[in-house]
Amino acid sequence: MLYRTAGQFKTTYKADQALFPVRQDAVLLAIILLFAWVIFPLTASEFAFQTLLIPIMIYALAALGLNILTGYAGQLSLGTAAFMGVGAYACYKMVTLMPWMNPILAILLSGIFSAGVGVAFGIPSLRIKGFYLAIATLAAQFFLVWLFEKWAWLYNYNASGAIQVPNLDIFGIYVAGPQASSVVQYFVVLGIVTLLTLLCINLTRGNLGRTWKATRDMDIAAELIGINLMKSKLTAFAVSSYVVGVAGALFVFMWRGAAEPNLFDIPLSFRILFIAIIGGLGSILGNYLGAILIVGLPVVLGIVPEALGLPVSSAMVEHLNIMIVGGLIIFFLIIEPHGLARLWALIREKLILWPFPH
Amino acid sequence: EGLFTPNLSYRTGPFAATGIPLMNGQADYMNMLNARDGGIGGVMIDFEECETGYSTEKGVECYEKTKGKAIVTQPWSTGITLQVLPKTNVDEIPILAPGYGFSPMMDGKTFQWAFNTPAGYWDAADMIVQYLEGQGSLDGKKIAFLHLDHPYGKEPLPLLERMAEEKGFELVPIPVGLKEMQNQSAQWLQIRRERPDYVVMWGWGAMNAGAITEAVKTKFPMENMVGVWWAGHDADLKIVGEDGKGYKSISWSFPNLDAPVVADIKTHVVDAGNSKSNEEEMAGVFYNRGIIISAILAEGIRMAQQEFDTGEIDASQLRWGLENIDMTEARISELGLDGMVPPFKTSCADHTGKSGGWMLEWDGEKFVKVSDHLTPNTEAYEALVAEKAAEYAEANAPWPVNDACEM
Amino acid sequence: MLTEIFITPFADMVAAPDFLMQVLWEGLVSGILYALIALGFVLIFRSSRIFNFAQGIMVVFAALTLVGLYAMGVPAWIAVGLTLVVMFILAVSIERIVLRPLVGQPDIILFMATIGITLFLIGLGEIIFGGENKVMITEELGIPTGDTVLEPWDGLLILQHLDITVVVVATLLVAALLAFLNYTQMGRAIRALGDDHQAALSVGISLQTVWVLVWFIAGIIALVTGIAWGARAGVSFALEVIAYKALPVLMLGGLESITGAIIGGLMIGILEKLFEIYWGQPLLGGNTETWFAFVLALVVLLFRPQGLFGERIIERV
Amino acid sequence: MLDAAPTTAQSEEALLEVNNIEVIYNHVILVLKGVSLTVPKGGITALLGGNGAGKTTTLKAISNLLHSERGEVTKGSINYKGETVQGLDPAALVKRGVIQVMEGRHCFEHLTVEENLLTGAYTRRDGKGAIEADLEMVYSYFPRLKERRRSQAGYTSGGEQQMTAIGRALMSRPETILLDEPSMGLAPQLVEQIFEIVKSVNENEGVSFLLAEQNTNVALRFAHYGYILESGRVVMDGAAKDLRENADVKEFYLGMSDEGRKSFRDVRSYRRRKRWLA
Amino acid sequence: MKDTDGYMTEDGRQIGGVLMEMKNITLRFGGVVAIQDISFDVREGEIRAIIGPNGAGKSSMLNVISGFYHPQEGEVWYKGERRPAMKPYEVARLGVARTFQNIALFEGMSVLDNVMTGRLTHMHAGIGAQALWWGTARDEEIANRRKVEEVIDFLEIQHIRKTPVGTLPYGLKKRVELARALAAQPSILLLDEPMAGMNVEEKEDMSRFILDVNDEFGTTIALIEHDMGVVMDISDRVVVMDYGKKIGDGTPEEVRSNQDVIDAYLGVAH
């Protein structure tokens, strides 16, 4: 009864193409937005902001970027973290070279740099496919991280080779740097993530989205029905890298506060890939579900033994943590290879029918 | 309740090998105090570990998780230190980073909340160069600087470059990437090509064992290789054993198995079955350095308790305590740490304490002291410290400094 | 600048031929070691189109098991035997728990699953063996240590006996694998399975048997690799990152070619060392080995998208 | 239903019996809704029906290949020579003499034609000599394969691939071959040829066939007995020659009306109801 | 038959001038000669069949037409001009649409989306407009959706509009593929074995659709098919290929009685 679709007829194509053809979905979304914009900011603790809310959104955004490339356009990439790095370093250079610049603008612009780099590294995808391409993206991964290390101009010749987010304000309110409060940062992240998610939803359900999906499902056929593969793949690389770059800038400016090159190394790429795959390739919602799982799980696992008063050492917790994450990845792949988003879709379908069987 | 002094430890990952003995030493000392004295000043110490795996990201997570109750944070990696440094300034929690961290942290006026007691990286670099100078003038000599390509490895570079200019030696920095730690043949080929007179090593984790085995393989004269204190782990040298004879490492700590503290740990912790360590490890340099690190923290707590006349001190009181440590020879032996650490004294302007150190050498089985007490020539780089500290403060403006503190 | 790129390096090579020889030898040895890891990948890829990311951790796991057993007092050679048993159990468990339920899923899902296995084994390994660096029981296994010093052109060339052994063992291993795949019934079945496992099932090839066998062989290769690497650099989880080097080797050689793995390994080992020593260190600040292999492989792929020895992608509509 | 009058070539003995099986894919999609059929020893039995009727699914249920497609038999039983074979793995079934030739050829692309054939002998343990001899037998049925023995199967034409797939099945020395749509995509001459070969293998080697086909016309010419499947149910069965004469079969499966064959040009209405479903 | 302005078919349709002409096409793969010096033309409004044994090079010929294979020799003339070497997507944009021998649908998308991809060549909104779902992007989406719905109605697949194509039975997939090609409103439609794997009833349906497309939209059709019944009934002219060579060309009756064709392909006279 919760999901009763009967009686909801669409009389125009426009209505049929609306974002949420089923009314209940829209209601659900409204509730989620209410929580995100009002309830969490009022109630969340500093710890919750820093270890859950902010990182979940940033990771989800990065996964969304990757999902556009891998889930929608079918180009497997293992170099996401490096493109996040490009965004982060670009943002750092912008705010240090032009301290008067609006930091939010800087974050949004930094994606453009990673989009450019993404397109450059996307060019081989025109010839290289599948796992070969995946390994080729590792070339970007390792080369860029090396570059972050060696190109001292990028980190303003800091002795440590790391970048440090300065205190940045908009109209006197600190939004980045040590002085910024978590709530403010949370709102900035939430705003940008909401905006980009909306744009990505539009892109993926429209013509470009179909072009990408066609390229993913069968590139030869796609080309034969009139899709310019080069354009399709490169736009996917560009859009994906843009989103990933912005996520990278948020990652450092709104959350971490500082970064060294190897932060953007392969473990981060894999982390984001996990989120995208566990969440569900080719799904927008999945990125959020995946991020909640992958970011939230270790936090929960870290708290549980303490809460239960179990005498487990922190190293043991960490080992178990790695093991459990590995095990869960396999577990989720087995129960639903298409990810949490598909699992949700199945539940939703059951709810639509409920209480009637079939 | 108690004194919550969490440790951001790493017993996992590629750096675990060097991390574990240190963490064990730290934990055993605190456990000993709890068992023997019922904590410090009658308050038990809650010495909890939060695992980071040497990952900066995890480190920050641990910091955020513990900062609510913690009176100190022990970040245990240069990367994490850099990351939490600006945050501690806002959260007002002292960072205790003995022998590591950001070198300009020694300027307590700018870095009110950060301590790299009892010695910093620049002290280490200075002492190593001093020691090498003692072997003969460095003018015209060539020193290869083999370092981890990571904030930690790059820390001493500005000072070494300056000294190279002053003393007329040629400095050849050779970075080792995190991924090459175990496969350093390219670096050692470069060393063979460059034919340096000395190799100064700033390694950590698996890099040390890799470098020492490669050195042996390429027949580099071991006596011309000197490491920083984090590159002097017994287990790394045991891999090559006899072949490693002559390898040196500067250190501000030394294992004295006859020291009373060791006996106390044995009775109160090891015999009670509360230690994760083993006999071999407990004889090593790193385990004993862990003891010293905890002892420094305990001393800071004691000073604060006395000053503020309360057992349950808070974070800012502990800062005062850490700024007023005076480890005289007498105090050292009172604490049962005879011969394990040189005397040092901190102040609000000097967060390091200038302990100096000893040069240790591997004799094929263990490290032995081969020098007298060396002291760093801090005046030589005071200006550099001030310059870098000011640079940092400016980049992180607004950055409150301790104006009350007179240099 | 141009002379530094195009002339100085070659002049350096000619000026110190003994050093060049040493560089080539070091490159050759690391190349062989990369190739050994790649071999495990290739075998599994051929039989199941699974891109087994866990090969690297299997190397660490095998080496740790061996050293761990020895530390518990098991004699060296018996420890080797027991390690093989452990690798067999691992193969069976992976087949049973991970592969069987996932049969028929898209490649990327299986790839992900192997990353899951990797994490699981890292956690498990650290719990069982701890994170300390351990010494490989080289001498106890009777592997020659020590070195031979040659003096060609009045220079110096150091050949580690260990490295020579590795080269010989790897060569034998590759020959054996090639013969196995090309001339035995089981080898044919492995190749058939890689092409179309539905059809393979239909002619009575048992997925379970072949997969267990293949993962077990990959486990044996992992043990050999683990001993070789461990003897050079000690055994710890840090070894795992070396496994990344196998990836460009695979790309260059072709994902399904044994020959490709070995030749790709040698090419990458030698070229990256030459590049690092003669170009990377003097001109680019060093450490180019982190990416050089990938970029090299990428460039080659632009011309041959299936790698040098990979199977041609049959594209028809 | 029509009388199931056994024809000459068949003996009474039932080799394979499928009793009322139900198959579900992905835990939700019910595809077979109770299918029963019998394959007698030495016969050619045809399984006919339109697209998606469930022919392939039935064959895969028998050969236990459903598992890797997330399908399972949820009801009913399958017996081979009186023993139940459900839940055996496909390899065990091949050892017992039942082998499937899959729809769409499914050759091992990167193996040569000869290697493809040799994989068919995977489960055999009767020595190299016997296998060699059978290879020659296959080549004698399919001379074209002998010419192409060294080519990679991925580059051979559709017909050659179909021959390779059948030849590969023969290499296992089967008692029963489950043959799925051998005629699909083949030129008329080749279809004829392949069915001739099926017939002679059946007669000379005594191999029984269960044949899934769309091409009712040819199938009923070569088979002894036929079953017609419609959306997961057997709607009609009978001896092949009886089916050929049945009016419904003629109209819907052979495209003939009372006046003989209709031209495809003259079909005007597409939505017709089958009489037996009404 | 050889006049330049077309001809009248038996059932009274007027066939126009030459729309596409293949001139001396030769295509080789390594040593294999897939097509050897073949020429033929396709006229406006005509249904042209290509037949021949397996491996004769029929699909390859279709691939040459749609630009997927590039012949070593020969020219393709289209709408009176010589077509330069082109990428397949450029050819598609010239109004050439096709279906495939082994169904090549986009399995991860719904039927509607699959058919919408057929309209790609008619949609031009920029990425910005699409991201905002505003202005041209939105109008275009609706206008094209309308066209697609017409095709969907025509092929009677309304009921599966939102179903993912991966789960459809074979026959329906073939129809969706045809819908995708039709949505592009091509001037020439290439069909590679549209009736393979279908039973008589389904073949009848498919024949009907092909004839109606030709009739209602005047679309020129070139098709490959192995079912001689279908070919003889619905096509206007037939090209016969055998191992890369052309062995016959003409009306169904002419081809049927050609001895070469009988020997190489038909086996018996149909």
Ligand SMILES: Nc1ncnc2c1ncn2[C@@H]1O[C@H](COP(=O)(O)OP(=O)(O)OP(=O)(O)O)[C@@H](O)[C@H]1O
């Ligand atoms: N793996 C699968 N998952 C879900 N549904 C499936 C699967 N395989 C087949 N089906 C469905 O089962 C039904 C029967 O399919 P099956 O392949 O057995 O038919 P068929 O009679 O062999 O048809 P065809 O002549 O087209 O080969 C079809 O509706 C098909 O869509």
Ligand SMILES: Nc1ncnc2c1ncn2[C@@H]1O[C@H](COP(=O)(O)OP(=O)(O)OP(=O)(O)O)[C@@H](O)[C@H]1O
């Ligand atoms: N990409 C390719 N690479 C190599 N050879 C090819 C390729 N494509 C086709 N061929 C070869 O060209 C010849 C003609 O193939 P084509 O697919 O055109 O045949 P066809 O007439 O369509 O046959 P069928 O009726 O079986 O579909 C065959 O021998 C085939 O093996």
Ligand SMILES: [Mg+2]
């Ligand atoms: Mg079928």
Ligand SMILES: [Mg+2]
């Ligand atoms: Mg064809």
